Amino acid sequence: MAGNYTKDEKRFLKRLGLAIKDRRVEQGLSQEKLAELTGLHRTYVGSVERGERNISALNIKSLADALECQASNFFRATE
Structure with a gap:
């Protein structure tokens, strides 16, 4: 994972x-279809799913729109 993230930040991602x-x-x-x-890019989606990327807010919105849900649903799972 790129960057110097704390243990908590890595867990969050x-x-x-x-x-x-x-x-x-x-x-x-599939990851390919979601991409x-x-x-x-498919490899970007995969790296996001593995927690290797500090994904931008707009990309989170794009994923939520494609997955027909609210972006906030993703964050509830991090609590």
């Missing part, structure tokens, strides 16, 4: 990524 992945799997979408729907 991993939980956020897992929440996105869980929603994607519930929707029956296509959002305009993001």
Whole structure:
């Protein structure tokens, strides 16, 4: 993971990524299909789901829109 993140920050990113992945799997979408729907690269989506990226707010919104949910749903899973 790039950057000097604290243990808590790393845990947060991993939980956020897992929440996105869980929603994607519930929707029956592949990473490739989600990437296509959002305009993001497939490898980027994968790295987000693994908690390796400090994803931007606009990319979170794009993922939430594609997954037909509110972006806040992802954050509830991090608490």
